Amino acid sequence: xxxxxxxxxxxxxxxxxxxxxxxxxxxxxxxxxxxxxxxxxxxxxxxxxxxxxxxxxxxxxxxxxxxxxxxxxxxxxxxxxxxxxxx
Amino acid sequence: xxxxxxxxxxxxxxxxxxxxxxxxxxxxxxxxxxxxxxxxxxxxxxxxxxxxxxxxxxxxxxxxxxxxxxxxxxxxxxxxxxxxxxx
Numbered sequence: 001x002x003x004x005x006x007x008x009x010x011x012x013x014x015x016x017x018x019x020x021x022x023x024x025x026x027x028x029x030x031x032x033x034x035x036x037x038x039x040x041x042x043x044x045x046x047x048x049x050x051x052x053x054x055x056x057x058x059x060x061x062x063x064x065x066x067x068x069x070x071x072x073x074x075x076x077x078x079x080x081x082x083x084x085x086x087x
Numbered sequence: 088x089x090x091x092x093x094x095x096x097x098x099x100x101x102x103x104x105x106x107x108x109x110x111x112x113x114x115x116x117x118x119x120x121x122x123x124x125x126x127x128x129x130x131x132x133x134x135x136x137x138x139x140x141x142x143x144x145x146x147x148x149x150x151x152x153x154x155x156x157x158x159x160x161x162x163x164x165x166x167x168x169x170x171x172x173x174x
Contacts, residue, residue: 004091004150006118008116008167028148029146029148030093032093032118046161050163054164057164058165059166060163061116061162061163063091064161066157071150075148076136076140076147077096080095
């Protein structure tokens, strides 16, 4: 599946959230990651993040599609993610 | 079409970018908006943003799908967008 993940977490938890996201996805922009994951990988990512965040304060939103073909990506201005992150 | 928009723009241009995004989309999280737009509305949004940002410094990424049914959204922790923003 294709995954877009956006996070809004407290500064003190950001390093752990970033480390987990980087393990599974490519960095796109400030608080955004994207990538292709298996269902098992997606579940593992969500489980790890669930134990990392404070659910009363932090927020992580994921958008998933069965295939990257279902989503078109477009950039205005500079592309922040590396070449490996282009769809 | 269904649109997810993430922005990473300089602080001084944020108010203008936010105002434009709010006109067309619902706020989801920190630097993320989403919503359903016609092709004409999407083009108008992109044109306005293109004249607002500094293309050498700012970055706006959009993900579009033909229909919201193609994208599943899931939240860990708190939901920051209002009730009107739930998919």
